[in-house]
Amino acid sequence: MEQQKPRVAIQGIRASFHEEAAFKFFGDNITTIECNSFKQTFDKLQAREADYVVMAIENSIAGSILPNYSLLLSYNFPVVGEVYLPIQLHLMGLPGVKFEEVKTAMSHPIAIRQCDDFFNEHPQLKVVESSDTAACAKRIREEQLTDTVAIANSLAAKLYDLEILERRIESNKKNFTRFLILTHQENAKNITANKASLCFQVSNEVGSLAKVLNTLAEQNVNMSKIQSMPVLGKRNEYNFYVDVEWEDNKAYDTAIRQVLKYTHNFNILGEYKRYVEE
Ligand SMILES: O=C(O)C(=O)Cc1ccccc1
Numbered sequence: 001m002e003q004q005k006p007r008v009a010i011q012g013i014r015a016s017f018h019e020e021a022a023f024k025f026f027g028d029n030i031t032t033i034e035c036n037s038f039k040q041t042f043d044k045l046q047a048r049e050a051d052y053v054v055m056a057i058e059n060s061i062a063g064s065i066l067p068n069y070s071l072l073l074s075y076n077f078p079v080v081g082e083v084y085l086p087i088q089l090h091l092m093g094l095p096g097v098k099f100e101e102v103k104t105a106m107s108h109p110i111a112i113r114q115c116d117d118f119f120n121e122h123p124q125l126k127v128v129e130s131s132d133t134a135a136c137a138k139r140i141r142e143e144q145l146t147d148t149v150a151i152a153n154s155l156a157a158k159l160y161d162l163e164i165l166e167r168r169i170e171s172n173k174k175n176f177t178r179f180l181i182l183t184h185q186e187n188a189k190n191i192t193a194n195k196a197s198l199c200f201q202v203s204n205e206v207g208s209l210a211k212v213l214n215t216l217a218e219q220n221v222n223m224s225k226i227q228s229m230p231v232l233g234k235r236n237e238y239n240f241y242v243d244v245e246w247e248d249n250k251a252y253d254t255a256i257r258q259v260l261k262y263t264h265n266f267n268i269l270g271e272y273k274r275y276v277e278e
Pocket residue numbers: 011012015016017018019056059087108110111131132133134177
């Protein structure tokens with residue numbers, strides 16, 4: 001029987017950076033499920049209307065996307081992969097539109113922040129935030145806006161038939177967004193992992209987090225990221241989200257057994273293969 005295309009839920013619409021990330025992870029042969037919010041992507045997974053979720057978790061300029069950390073914990077779907085995408089931003093408008101005639105530029109806040117230098121050089125442009133880069137491109141096409149441009153990727157220019165007026169307007173050319181891939185428990189088996197995302201709490205005492213970090217170091221397990229989030233309604237209590245990487249599975253297993261002794265509400269959010277640049 002022919003394998004069904006994976007149904008991948010993303011926040012945003014086709015040709016957004018989330019879809020570009022999904023293509024990078026799964027290849028082009030997927031069915032994209034467009035959602036209005038990150039929460040809705042998880043709801044689609046829960047309702048079995050999607051097989052996977054692709055969700056941005058951090059950006060090298062904008063930093064961690066904190067509400068998405070909470071979603072990881074509240075839905076408890078396993079993380080089964082990650083992908084890093086360079087965010088390459090182009091200025092696009094209806095074919096024939098001249099840059100001198102443009103009054104407004106629209107995009108996602110993260111994309112806008114990445115084009116600070118460009119906007120400083122062009123103070124005449126009114127900058128408008130939107131939920132999704134591709135949605136801006138689509139709107140320009142549908143409403144035939146001749147005085148507006150979108151900042152989006154080349155997928156959006158192609159899909160909504162817009163002309164690129166200026167390429168690569170991002171200030172920092174080495175800017176990446178990290179996306180996580182989540183799925184149902186049964187798809188999480190048989191993954192050869194060398195990275196994990198963990199979440200735990202420690203007591204509010206001298207050295208309690210240090211004990212966890214020392215344990216990881218003793219087992220030669222590298223911590224690649226740490227993020228804390230307050231536990232709702234509890235003063236001085238935090239969830240620590242920690243990503244770890246290892247070479248030796250035994251050392252990782254030992255580290256986890258030890259860490260369990262020093263933490264509470266310990267959760268493995270997922271074990272997966274770390275992303276390697278092609
Ligand atoms: O707006 C988009 O295209 C998105 O997918 C959100 C986004 C925007 C910029 C960087 C990463 C994700």
